[in-house]
Amino acid sequence: MWGIELQRHEDLTLARQIYQTLRVQMTAGQLQPGDVLPATRELARQLAVSRNTVYEAYEMLSAEGYIVSRPGSKTRVAPGLKLEQPPLAVETAPQLQPAYSYKADFKTGQPDLRCFPKHLWLQLLRRAAEQAPAAEWGYTGPAGLPALRAEIASWLLRSRGLTVLSQNIFVTAGATQALHLLAELLCVEGREIIVEDPCHSGMLRVLEQHGGHIRPVPVDHQGLQTENLHGKQACAVYVTPSHQFPLGGILPAGRRTELIRFARENDLYLIEDDYDSEFRYSGPPVAPLCSMDPARVIYVGTFSKILFPALRIGYVILPPDLHSSWRQLRTYADVQNPPFEQAALAEYLRTRKLDRHVQQMRRIYGHRRQVLLHTAAGLFGNTWQAWGDAAGLHLALEFPGRRFDQDFARHCKEKGIRITPVEQHSICKGRHLAKLLLGYGHLDASEIISGIRLLHDHIQKQV
């Protein structure tokens, strides 16, 4: 009756089914403007449903303006409902999750999640949520929880000797978001962002997203070659001075001084991305560039690599003149971080559990790095050299005379090896063809050894 076929569908009420069928008939033109609808009693009888059900369906149609009914007169279809063509069908093929399983997976930037003290973390998280005052279930502000900002300040002093006021620390949803908002904050139409070349291709995309013009400046074994900094057209410089990504150099003091001078002369900000300097194996973490001039350097830190990526907590240290624009930007970007993870992290820092975890992981990662170097030496002889400072979760290896390009990476993938040519992070192509990047943080010793063996076999065959 009326083309309505009711189904005892567990998720859709009968009223909703009646409503939907009639609605489709009106927009498709089967029911025309002015057409009279049956009385609720009548339709209920025909469909063998209660009169209330039909009444509810009519109420919905009426609230949304599909039908017009006045006391004492019949219920009619409203005018102007027909759409010229039916809505396009929206269909896509089901998404296939590429569950590709590598035999040797040297992807970069991956901490070992197996070593993270999950149980302890979950305890802290539960306690933080249980103890959170009611207000923390509402909006707690774009800067982050005060307790976490204070603990980050204290952690920066302990781990890097960096003195920073907690009010200059702004919590973010990871380092990516920090950079995303900084690009929005600092980008000026027609001016350039200076970046290292090579530079993390993901971060480069973040900076480009805002239409920033990118000016690459080459990198050597000591990081950014500051003698190539010039031009008055820049609005910011993005650097990784503690451990250049991907080549691993520590920016030396002289170049740091030049960078600061350049920033002052050109009235711009330096963005210092300190993505993994906790894990330095030959000494304490390098001092942040930020300590040389906190009014010119914006420091970006993250806990993704120390704890786990899913945490989504990072931070920026901002000079006071940027605070209010930052608050606005963050508010209108995504309001704030969820509070419970923030509170749990504050407690993890306050009780020095983070310090102990970093210490332990530094030992583990340092050992893995040794295993990698040792295995490579055994298999590749003296045909290669390692780049950069002994730090972080990845290593750049150079094989002079070799050519590692996209094709090489693809062939590796076919053999079950995930590996990144440095070239993939190069802006001006062709200068780093002989270098490969190997992430080792997430692999244990035996995985590293078998991985390097696979890689060796593959490279040998190519000759």
Add this chain to the structure above:
Amino acid sequence: MWGIELQRHEDLTLARQIYQTLRVQMTAGQLQPGDVLPATRELARQLAVSRNTVYEAYEMLSAEGYIVSRPGSKTRVAPGLKLEQPPLAVETAPQLQPAYSYKADFKTGQPDLRCFPKHLWLQLLRRAAEQAPAAEWGYTGPAGLPALRAEIASWLLRSRGLTVLSQNIFVTAGATQALHLLAELLCVEGREIIVEDPCHSGMLRVLEQHGGHIRPVPVDHQGLQTENLHGKQACAVYVTPSHQFPLGGILPAGRRTELIRFARENDLYLIEDDYDSEFRYSGPPVAPLCSMDPARVIYVGTFSKILFPALRIGYVILPPDLHSSWRQLRTYADVQNPPFEQAALAEYLRTRKLDRHVQQMRRIYGHRRQVLLHTAAGLFGNTWQAWGDAAGLHLALEFPGRRFDQDFARHCKEKGIRITPVEQHSICKGRHLAKLLLGYGHLDASEIISGIRLLHDHIQKQV
């Protein structure tokens, strides 16, 4: 000795203190390029610390390029370290948190956090985190957890009769982020975003952030006046068809049809913000505009108002042709949502606990709305009228002949009353001066009654 004063500082190692003092001397020019540093043994004796401590400090200075030492020769200060002027001191006054306490707080968009089943939620959260596979502690992708996307699809069918494939649902860090990314996705240089006027001022700021030109189209008691839609210059229309913010109208079917037609003719997208339609007191939630043409309408939903704002989970329903750009945008904005809350929410949905919570809150909020209307009727007689559909967590009241502007809001604040004139959300000023917005979701009956009394006293005095 050497100006180094060591302090048994619990957070800063002695080596770090030596390093920092020497570094300051070099950048300030007290130590000049080429100056010879004392031997480690010598300095250790002078400072009464172990030789290893001094060695560690020198290692840091050397790694960072402050000093140069070669086997068999003395350790010297590196060239080019002096900065022309000392870094600017960075100081700000401590931030004062405005802990202003209102006697009557009619702020809008605030659910009652006292009614949320926190204990149950924390149980789900803990279980979700405990049961999360290792991979979920890493990166789980910009679209959101598949389980949550499927549960949202099923919830949309149950609650609004909306049929949507879970692969078209993308989880976001709240509705604000959804809009932030949509503005980035859809904004085209030189084209306009059409918005309702009045329109939520916060959301307007989100859209403007990307330099989008805003074209306001007026709203009446039925929402957007689609007869005023014209021009080929628009790239998107932002609407709240289920419950116009702030005036509360339901967009009738005829206007919906016109909107869809406008979108098709001008090849643009409609952004449908469904911020609170779960809470409809006179019938089931209004059907989303999205159901009329899923290829033209992008639906934005949120759980902030149903559960709690700190959750930071919302979602968008996107037509397939926008999927890949969205994934990119989200990846380079902040990568993804944290996974455990997503998993907990999926479970909360799967077990129909959300349905029960919404049902319960609908009763509570509906009652509060009645109390508000009843109290206002008792005190203000027939000098006012309510706007909009019986839905949501706020009400727009009109007092013909009155003038509620910023000054009025400020005077109210002085009396301890937080209230928003509709004018604050108006783009073209002056058309809604007689209307006030009252958020009531977070207030219990007695708070509402005493709040309306205070407001009444204040308004009477003003005459």
